[in-house]
Amino acid sequence: MDRFLEISQLSVAFPKAPVPVLREIDLQIARGEYVSVIGHSGCGKSTLLNVIAGLLPATAGGVVLEGREIAGPGPDRAVVFQNHSLLPWLTCYENVKLAVDQTLSKAMSRAERHDWVLENLALVRMTQAKDKRPSEISGGMKQRIGIARALSMKPKVLLLDEPFGALDALTRAHLQDQVMEIHASRGTTVVMITHDVDEAVLLSDRIVMLTNGPNARIGEILEVDLPRPRDRLALAADPRFVAARTSVLEFLHARHANPALAAA
Amino acid sequence: MNMLAPKPAAAPAAISTPEPFAALPRASRLRPILAQVLPPLLVVLALVALWQFAASGPNATLPPPTKVWADARDLITDPFFDNGGLDKGLFWHLLASLQRVALGFALAAVAGILVGLLIGTSDFAMRGLDPIFQVLRTVPPLAWLPLSLAAFREAQPSAIFVIFITSIWPIIINTAVGVRNVPQDYRNVAAVIRLRGPAFFWKIVLPAAAPYIFTGLKIGIGLSWLAIIAAEMLIGGVGIGFFIWDAWNSSNLSDIIVALTYVGLVGFALDRIVALAGRFATRGTSAS
Numbered sequence: 180m181d182r183f184l185e186i187s188q189l190s191v192a193f194p195k196a197p198v199p200v201l202r203e204i205d206l207q208i209a210r211g212e213y214v215s216v217i218g219h220s221g222c223g224k225s226t227l228l229n230v231i232a233g234l235l236p237a238t239a240g241g242v243v244l245e246g247r248e249i250a251g252p253g254p255d256r257a258v259v260f261q262n263h264s265l266l267p268w269l270t271c272y273e274n275v276k277l278a279v280d281q282t283l284s285k286a287m288s289r290a291e292r293h294d295w296v297l298e299n300l301a302l303v304r305m306t307q308a309k310d311k312r313p314s315e316i317s318g319g320m321k322q323r324i325g326i327a328r329a330l331s332m333k334p335k336v337l338l339l340d341e342p343f344g345a346l347d348a349l350t351r352a353h354l355q356d357q358v359m360e361i362h363a364s365r366g367t368t369v370v371m372i373t374h375d376v377d378e379a380v381l382l383s384d385r386i387v388m389l390t391n392g393p394n395a396r397i398g399e400i401l402e403v404d405l406p407r408p409r410d411r412l413a414l415a416a417d418p419r420f421v422a423a424r425t426s427v428l429e430f431l432h433a434r435h436a437n438p439a440l441a442a443a
Numbered sequence: 444m445n446m447l448a449p450k451p452a453a454a455p456a457a458i459s460t461p462e463p464f465a466a467l468p469r470a471s472r473l474r475p476i477l478a479q480v481l482p483p484l485l486v487v488l489a490l491v492a493l494w495q496f497a498a499s500g501p502n503a504t505l506p507p508p509t510k511v512w513a514d515a516r517d518l519i520t521d522p523f524f525d526n527g528g529l530d531k532g533l534f535w536h537l538l539a540s541l542q543r544v545a546l547g548f549a550l551a552a553v554a555g556i557l558v559g560l561l562i563g564t565s566d567f568a569m570r571g572l573d574p575i576f577q578v579l580r581t582v583p584p585l586a587w588l589p590l591s592l593a594a595f596r597e598a599q600p601s602a603i604f605v606i607f608i609t610s611i612w613p614i615i616i617n618t619a620v621g622v623r624n625v626p627q628d629y630r631n632v633a634a635v636i637r638l639r640g641p642a643f644f645w646k647i648v649l650p651a652a653a654p655y656i657f658t659g660l661k662i663g664i665g666l667s668w669l670a671i672i673a674a675e676m677l678i679g680g681v682g683i684g685f686f687i688w689d690a691w692n693s694s695n696l697s698d699i700i701v702a703l704t705y706v707g708l709v710g711f712a713l714d715r716i717v718a719l720a721g722r723f724a725t726r727g728t729s730a731s
Contacts, residue, residue: 234631252634264628268650268725277646281636312726332636 183368184208184231184336188240191226198393199238200226206387206397208336213362213369215379217427218389219437224372225261227389228340231370232258244335254282257329261341263321265313271324272309275299275331282332299331300324302361319350323357330361339371343378351375352411355382363408376431380423381411388430391437399430506697514697522705529681529689533705539681540671541709543599547606548667552660555611559618559659563652564644569619580612584670588677598678602671609670610663617662621655622648650725657721664717668710683709 186206192199200223208214216224229235231242233252242249244256265274275296283292300306303323313321322342329337339358343351355378362369362382373379379386383403390398403423405414414420431437491508498507506514517524522534562569584605591604625648633639633647675684683706690698 232635234634252631252637254636256635258631258635260628260631262628264632266629266632266647266650268653277638278636281638281642 181209182207182243183210183212183245184370185243186227186231186240187243189227189230189237189242190239191223191230191235192238196393200393200395201230202394202396203240204397206400208368208370211366211368213371213382213384214387215371215373215383215385216387216389217373217376217379217431218395219391219431219435220374222389222392223395224374224389225340228258228338228370228372231336232256232338234258254278254332255335256338257332257334257336258338258340259322259325259329259342261344263313263318263325265321265324265328267313270310270312271305271316272296272300274313274324275328278328279331296331299327302330303327303357317350319346319354322346322354326354326358326361330365330367334367336368336370339369339373341372341374344374351378356411358382359407359409376424376427379427380405380420381409381414386423386427388427388435390435398435401426506700511697511700514695515701518698518701529685531681533683533686533702536681536683536686536702537705537709540675540683543602543675543682544606544664544667544671544713547603547671548610548664550603551607551609551611551614551663551667554607555614555659555663556618556656558611559615559656560622560648560652562615562619563622564648573619576612576615580616584609584666585673585677588674592678598680602674602678602682605670605674606667610667613662613666614656614659617655617659618652621652624655625651653725654721657717657725661714661717661721664713665710668706668713672706 184207186204186208189201189204190199191201204227206214216227218224226235230237231249233249233256249256265271266277269277276292279287279292279296279299283295287295297306297309300309303326305320305323305327308316308320308324313324316324322345326342342358343354346354358369359382361367371379371382380403386401386403387397388399388401389395401423405417405419405423495507495509497503498505498510512519518533522532522537524532525535558572562572587605587608588601591601591608592598595601595604629647629651633643638646671682672684672687675682676688679685679688683702687699687702687706690696690702
């Protein structure tokens with residue numbers, strides 16, 4: 180297997196906690212693969228993503244991207260944050276432009292960077308709102324700008340941290356379709372954190388299921404061998420989709436039920 | 444076109460309503476303005492009436508509005524006269540005070556923002572300077588005046604120093620808080636795109652702290668205006684503070700009342716100007 184992104188023996192402990200959040204995580208991700216990480220809230224999925232992003236240090240073990248151990252954050256692992264994290268004083272265009280200017284100023288001329296920003300805004304269909312500020316657009320539009328900003332850095336890996344969690348169901352479905360299209364057209368490797376089973380099955384090549392934290396481990400990895408492009412309507416009744424969905428649900432609710440909910 | 448149309452023709456046209464939406468916005472545009480203007484206008488009228496009533500008795504110590512108008516009519520209607528010396532219109536006194544405030548406040552803004560940024564970014568500076576600032580900021584403005592007179596040996600720089608020292612504390616403290624409160628989200632974004640050093644400071648820290656900085660400036664300008672009036676009473680010369688003190692010494696109570704009104708209006712205007720500047724400079728930031 181192509182070891183494009185390799186997580187080996189990764190443990191993460193926070194200074195004052197007696198038990199590590201994540202323990203001995205091993206995961207290999209191939210180039211162009213779409214991998215989802217799913218688990219109950221508090222299981223450490225966002226921690227895992229932050230370690231891959233370099234925003235959090237690993238306590239033991241590490242992450243290797245294309246043969247290089249990652250140390251600290253960088254544009255080769257662009258993050259789409261859960262709460263979009265756009266800079267409110269910049270317009271949508273300027274938010275993307277800042278990332279492009281900062282990461283691609285050596286590779287592109289000024290005019291090329293301008294065109295590249297517009298191309299990425301067009302990719303998420305936000306050209307018409309490029310001069311608006313984040314406070315003037317809807318939550319779904321903000322998240323699309325966040326995706327455009329991340330993609331504009333030409334990342335090797337795109338990290339999505341519950342990108343659609345705060346959106347309504349219709350907007351979410353629309354954005355999921357767009358992300359599938361982008362994944363198909365750009366071929367970017369994607370690691371997505373989610374707690375939505377349908378979303379994980381629809382988008383992913385593999386679903387990594389984490390056990391409950393603290394001390395969370397990889398409980399199971401499910402291969403989703405549905406052909407691409409995928410269509411949510413056609414898949415809804417597809418037995419392979421239903422089987423994959425059932426197997427994730429079974430993991431989450433029968434074998435690793437949320438301890439917090441069980442206690443309540 | 445307009446001139447050819449006879450005036451009465453306009454009325455039937457409005458009644459037949461070829462454009463039914465034309466009348467609607469006009470009514471709804473006027474109403475909110477009235478709703479804004481009418482209540483304060485009525486309250487002011489009521490207060491003036493109360494004042495007239497309270498100050499009209501034989502034992503009244505303060506002049507009623509009618510007497511203020513009679514005594515100080517030329518002061519109210521012509522703020523621009525200049526008879527040499529201190530006998531000038533209120534405009535000139537206010538101008539002199541505003542010049543002092545402008546200079547002292549500008550110095551305080553520059554120094555305050557710089558020191559605030561330093562304290563906000565450096566833990567050592569924060570720990571070392573914050574306790575000192577917390578003590579110094581409670582010193583009343585006028586308590587600085589004797590010291591500054593001794594140091595500068597002149598009225599003008601002393602007054603400016605009092606403005607400076609009064610308004611700098613809220614600017615420093617708010618700027619430092621703003622820098623410390625740059626959200627982790629923005630720091631993460633900056634980390635991912637490797638924005639560091641001066642670029643990180645200019646593109647992330649300063650815009651994120653701007654609303655706090657303007658809060659500090661707004662408090663600072665209010666304190667400056669409070670301090671200058673009191674300081675001018677003591678240092679003398681041209682200035683609205685000394686004008687009030689001078690009027691008290693010559694028992695011109697009506698002049699004092701007129702001057703107080705102007706002081707209040709100018710203070711209000713200063714506050715609005717800084718608030719507007721802040722809203723312009725931080726557009727979008729506070730709204731998210």
